[in-house]
Amino acid sequence: MSRPPSRVELLQGTLDLLILRTLVAGPTHGHAIAKHIQRTSEDLLQVETGSLYPALHRLEAKGWIAASWELSDKGKRARYYRLTPLGRKQLAAEQSKWEAFSRAMGLILQPVDQEGQ
Amino acid sequence: MNAFFRKLRWLAERRNKETELREELQFHLEEEAERRQAEGQAGEEARRAARRELGNLTLVEENTRAMWGWTVLEQLGQDLRFAFRTMAANRLFTLLAIASLALGIGANTAIYSFMDAILLRSLPVADPQSLAMLNWHVGYRIVRGKAAEERDFVMHGMSGSTWDEDKPGITSNIFPYPAYELFRKYDSVFSVVFAHYPSWQVMRVNLAIKGQAGIATGDYVSGDYFRGLAVPPAAGRLVLPDDDRPGAPAVAVVSYAFSQSRFGGAANAPGQQILIDNLPFTVVGVTPPEFFGVDPASAPDVWLPMHTNELMGAAHQFGFRPEGYLDKNYYWVEVLGRLRPGVSLAQAQSVLAPAFHQWVAGTASNDRERAHLPALVVKEGGGGLDTLRRRYSQPLYVLMAMVGLILALACANVANLLLARAAARRREIALRLSVGAGRMRIVRQLLTESVLLASLGGALGVLFALWGIRFLTVLLANGRANFTLHAELNWHVQGAAAALSFLTGILFGLAPALAATRVDILPALKATWAGGPEARRAFRRISLSHALVVSQIAISLLMLVAAGLFVRTLSNLESIQLGFNRENVLLFQLDARKAGHQDPEIAAFYGDLRKRFAAIPGVRDASLSEDSLLQAGTGLPISLPGAPPGNGDRLLNVGPAFFRTMQIPLLAGRDFQETDRPGVPAVAVINRAFAQANFGDRNPLGQHLILWKDDRPARDMEIVGVAGNARYGSLTEDVPPLVYMPYNQGYPHPDQMVYALRTAGDPLRYVPSVREIVRQADAQVPLSEVRTQAADIDQTIAQEITFAELCSGFAILALAIACVGLYGTVAYNVARRTGEIGIRMAVGAQHGRLVWMVLREVLMLAAVGMAISVPVALGASKLVGSFLFGLKPNDPLTLALAMATLLGAALLAGYVPARKASRIDPMIALRHE
Incomplete structure (x- = not known):
């Protein structure tokens, strides 16, 4: 109800990719990840907390990210996630898969424009 | 693998994990609230908005926990805890249910363990799967014991057993020795072909070590037997091909258990001198502890080279004769083979069956025999002989x-x-x-x-x-x-x-x-x-x-x-009518021949012992027979004078007072007495079935019977008594016509004897006295199979x-x-x-x-x-x-x-x-x- 209509629903499976990509910049906690995704996507993508934490724990169970308790900038105990080597490899694979996918989608959805150019 | 251990560690730290999760979500809420406050929302309002944004906290926690991958296990844990609580709340129900299930599952497990032992266990030798067992099958019932010109099967004589299998006809695993030599030529199929001969004579031998005699079980094996089974010695060496030829030094291999109990250890056994049925043998080695031969139904104490059966047979009137090795119609050796790598049973069958067929056709002497030739069957031998399988x-x-x-x-x-x-x-x-x-x-x-x-x-x-x-x-x-x-x-x-x-x-x-x-x-x-x-x-x-x-x-x-x-x-x-009184009779077996007693002294030895047993206080009557009535089964040709010999008339060699001791009623005439001894005219007692079959209404007393040996009359006996029908050889079959003869009036000469003592009170009370008397008479004579007549009957049922x-x-x-x-x-x-x-x-x-x-x-x-x-x-x-x-x-x-x-x-x-x-x-x- 409070959500602006311009926001995009996250596709299934893309959240994992976004989390992994976010962590390339360095370890951080769940809230910061959510905000980073939101900010970087110019508020187009809103990460639901209800799916963020299950996703983080799932990635951790798969061994793609690791977690440890650290102190935040404000001096509070927070659970920090970082990318593991396995996660880095996974990210590369997911990313190229996504790029191939989005290129394919683009080719199908925009042929008229291309002819027009 | 890694993931598994990570999960396992998580499981161990589950409680920690849950507080951590709660803390993590709490941190998120606080961060969110702070962010909103920074954007200008009021403190309380910001906190509530943060909560709203998060949604159902418990659900988020639950969904997150589900990612740990242990939900199923967790629920199982819950279920188990709940199940235990319910069970504890319904004790009677639980007890009844568990007890009846335990009975059911226990009974099934027990019976199944026997099936497992019989049907599934392999021989304890290397690579049992490559062992093959040779059998033959013939699709019709053989009538044995016919006169030579009427024979209809190539097996004229045998030592071993035949049995019915699923298919009609009979199956067996015994072959003539020349057939075994034929199989040995097929070294493209088998790497080793070996044989053994568990003859009735070697199944119970009298084995004496330094004067201490005892009954042992043995098996004759071919020179390649142990090589074929790939069994290494536990000490010394095992039987080698060079031991298995006529005239070779007599050697023996003993089982591990036997070496332990009789020599005090495997290492002591090689080089020991032993007497087997009074013949000297040298122990050369010991088999491994788990080895029991190829038949799970038996566990021999001693293995002898096959050809020593010539030595052992020479001492017995019905013993093995060297001609047996050449006779193509005498079936006796059990043959096994070790398949060459890559050769299947079916391939072995397709090579050997035609070869055996050709060979066996050459042993047939008339058209009837040619019409029913045995066919070779190659079976898997990894489980050993199927004696137990057939029986149980x-x-x-x-x-x-x-x-x-x-x-x-x-x-x-x-x-x-x-x-x-x-x-x-x-x-x-x-x-x-x-x-x-x-x-x-x-x-x-x-x-x-x-x-x-x-x-x-x-x-x-x-x-x-x-x-x-x-x-x-x-x-x-x-x-x-x-x-x-x-x-x-x-x-x-x-x-x-x-x-x-x-x-x-x-x-x-x-x-x-x-x-x-x-x-x-x-x-x-x-x-x-x-x-x-x-x-x-x-x-x-x-x-x-x-x-x-x-x-x-x-x-x-x-x-x-x-x-x-x-x-x-x-x-x-x-409630079967036995024809004799089974109560209060002690039976035991003595074998003086295996202790070296010879004819004619052996008969006197047995007779003297009978008198001493009869003198034990409390023993009312004592007698002896070559076998107990229900285990008996001797057949030799007997005829009336002037008639040709029949084949295999049933007879029983017995001692004085046999009918009085067994309480078999005499319908006419008299019991055997001390005076029926060697040198006086031979006598016989017939049973009622024999009298009816041969004399009808005539009085048999005073008539004569002829016992034949090798187509010549061997013994002329006068009938002195007619006894009532007593069960013979079987509890359930009809009593056959039967001739009782004194054991000491010539052919056939006595081997082992079963004594019967009619006692006052419990027969087993007299066993110590019996042992003492036997020991005094000759400590070398083994006493065995001590049982009551009642137990002897129960054994058959x-x-x-x-x-x-x-x-x-x-x-x-x-x-x-x-x-x-x-x-x-x-x-x-x-x-x-x-x-x-x-x-x-x-x-x-x-x-x-x-x-x-x-x-x-x-x-x-x-x-x-x-x-x-x-x-x-x-x-x-x-x-x-x-x-x-x-x-x-x-x-x-x-x-x-x-x-x-x-x-x-x-x-x-x-x-x-x-x-x-x-x-x-x-x-x-x-x-x-």
Whole structure:
């Protein structure tokens, strides 16, 4: 109800990719990840907390990210996630898969424009 | 793998993990609230917005926890905890269920362990799969013992056994020695072909070490035997090809157990001098501890090179003769082979069968023999000879079927109890369903309970099985010291027991669980314990619980019929007219020939011992015979003067006072006496069957009989007595025409002798005196097979005794289980109808009518169960036809008795709750609703 209509629903499976990509910049906690995704996507993508934490724990169970308790900038105990080597490899694979996918989608959805150019 | 260990670590730290998760989400909320405050929202407002944004905190936690991957296990843990609590709350139910399952699973495990030992175990040698066993089969029944010109089968003589298999005709594993030499030429198929000869003479040898004599079992083996089996010596060396030729030094190999008990260790055995049947042998080596030869039915103490049977045979009047190695029509060696790598049984068969066919065709001497040539069958030999399989597999299948039925009964019972309980838990289950539990989740929880019950039953059942195996071993061995069938709870038996427990848990749990969760939530929640209208309707419908009781009654009837058949068989066997008095007779065997006694001294030795046994205080009469009456079976040609010799007339060599000792009535003439000794005219006593067959109405006394040896008269005997028919060689077959002859009046000369002492009181009390007398006479003479005449007879009906005892036990158990089930069902139904019964009583129903109303239900169930079971029983009883004696499989009396017993038990089980129903106080019952 409070959500602006311009926001995009996250596709299934893309959240994992976004989390992994976010962590390339360095370890951080769940809230910061959510905000980073939101900010970087110019508020187009809103990460639901209800799916963020299950996703983080799932990635951790798969061994793609690791977690440890650290102190935040404000001096509070927070659970920090970082990318593991396995996660880095996974990210590369997911990313190229996504790029191939989005290129394919683009080719199908925009042929008229291309002819027009 | 890594992921697994990570999960495992998480499981260990689960409690920590949960607080951490809570802390993590808390941190998120605070961050979010701060962010919102920074954007200008008020503190309280910001916090609430953060919460709203997060959504259902518990759900987020739950979804996150689900990612840890242990939900199923966690739920299992919950289910198990809950199941334990429910079980503890219903102790009687739990106890009943576990006990009946333990009995069922235990009995199945015990019987299965025997099947495993017989059907599945391999020989303890290297690569048993590449061993092959040679058999032959001929598709028709051989009539043996015909005169030479009438022969119709190439096997003219044999030492070994033949048997019936599934196909009609006979099968055997004995071959002429020249055939064995033929097989040895096929080294493209076999890397080694080897043979052994478990002759009756070597199966019981007198083995003396430094003057200490004892009975031992032996086996003759070919020079390649141990190489073929790939068995390494535990000490010294084993039999080599060079040992197995005529004139080679006599060597012997002993078993590990024998070396332990007689030489004090394997290392001491090589080089020892021993006497086997009074012939000197040198021990050269010891076999490994686990080795028992190729026949799981025997466990030899000593292995001798095959060709030493020439030495051993020379000392016996019916012993092995060297010509046996050349005779192409004398079947005696058992042949095995080690297949070359890559050669299959089928390939071996296709190469060897034509070769054997060609060879055996050359040994036929007339067209009849050529018409029925034996065909070679190459079988797998990894399990060793199938002696045990042939002897025990059929009885074990019957027992397996019975214990399977017992388990089915136990399952039905527990299912019924669970069903009754599930009905009592309707409200609980309806409540759970109404607050949103999935049906599968509840089914899974109920199944957890039943599998837990079954697992506990299974664990207890394995203990039962341990005891059962010991009990069955005693029962099957029936006093035989050389019983070699050793069942054990190895890993596959235990695995089978575990699988069985799990399966039964699912089996008896699934139906009640499905039934319990198929609930209309609203009426069930509203219903009182005494039962709503829906419960009353279910009572008249054919419910699952009724079907279970009916099946229990049907199974019980089957068991009762089986028990009845076996018990009646046993009683028929025990009431057989023996023709002699079995009570208070001590039997034991002496073999003086194996201690070096020779003719004619040996007869005097035996005669002298008889007199000394007769003089033991308390011994009323003493006599001897070449075998006990029921184990006897000697046949030699006997004829009336002037007639040609027949073949194989039954005879028994006996000593003085034999008829008085055995209390066989003499119809005419006299008993044998001391005066019937060597050098005086030979005499004979015939039985009534012989008199009727040969003399009709004429008086046989004073007539003569001729005993033939090698087609020449060997002994001319005057008939001095006619005895009543006494059982000979078999308890169940007709008494054959029989000639009794003094053991000391010429051919055939005595070998071993079985003494019979008629005693005052318990015969076994006299054993020490007997031992002392034998020791004084000649300590080298082995005394063996000490038993009472009654035990000797029981030995021949051991299987029938075992079956009768086991089946009676099983039937009683089955009946008890079925009655508990019936009682439970009826009692439960009565309890559910308390209200209805109260109303009936309030409007004036008589007690009798109420009892009848309940019993009618019991009778209906019993009648349906029996109606299903009777045709099944009639069909199934044919399968055990070969185990019965003196009655037909569809014996009407047995069936009637079984039905009457079952009906009586069912009525009793139903009467108790019926009476209770008639005692219900209408006022209390009506207030129930």
